[in-house]
Amino acid sequence: MSDLDYLHAAIAEAQAAEASGEVPVGAVVVHNGKIIGRGQNRVLRDSDPTAHAEIVALREAGLAQQNYRLEDCDLYVTLEPCAMCAGAILHARIRRLIYAAADPKAGACGSVLDVMNHPRLNHKLEVVSGLLAEECGQMLSNFFLERRGKKPLAQANSASD
Secondary structure: OOHHHHHHHHHHHHHHHHHOOOOOOEEEEEEOOEEEEEEEOOHHHHOOOOOOHHHHHHHHHHHHHOOOOOOOEEEEEEEOOOHHHHHHHHHHOOOEEEEEEOOOOOOOEOOOOEOOOOOOOOOOOEEEEOOOHHHHHHHHHHHHHHHOOOOOOOOOOOOOO
16 A cells, blocks of 8 residues: 555545544554555544544554554654654654645644654654645644534545545
8 A cells, every 4th residue: 555545544434534523634653555554533522622633543553563662663644743743653653654744723733833753752753744634634624614504615625536
């Protein structure tokens, strides 16, 4: 499977979050080509401010690996991680972070803050951004437009469909 395939799996998690009334963000953790952790925003359902998609996926992957260190794992997310999630990603020792849409309000991987690969931190990881960004960004924009009672934007067509 390719990065696009794993991002599509993260998109499916985001769509499930949205169907449950949550902000549509999804994540998957991959180890040796297999998804070992899935997450979607659960802050409302769980009454838990830490239940972001990334954290939920990291928790499931840690249980699958029986280790909080996920050194040989990649994390795919539909939205740029916030500072809390970026910290968790670093502590888990994720190998690669692949995220779709930038978050100009709370992103901590270059948009608002740049937590990843800070020169004073001991863990470095590869960060890839922008894959399926338009599709994921539009999903979020439409969610908030609909919440405000406005008409959603036309659906974006991803190049891989």
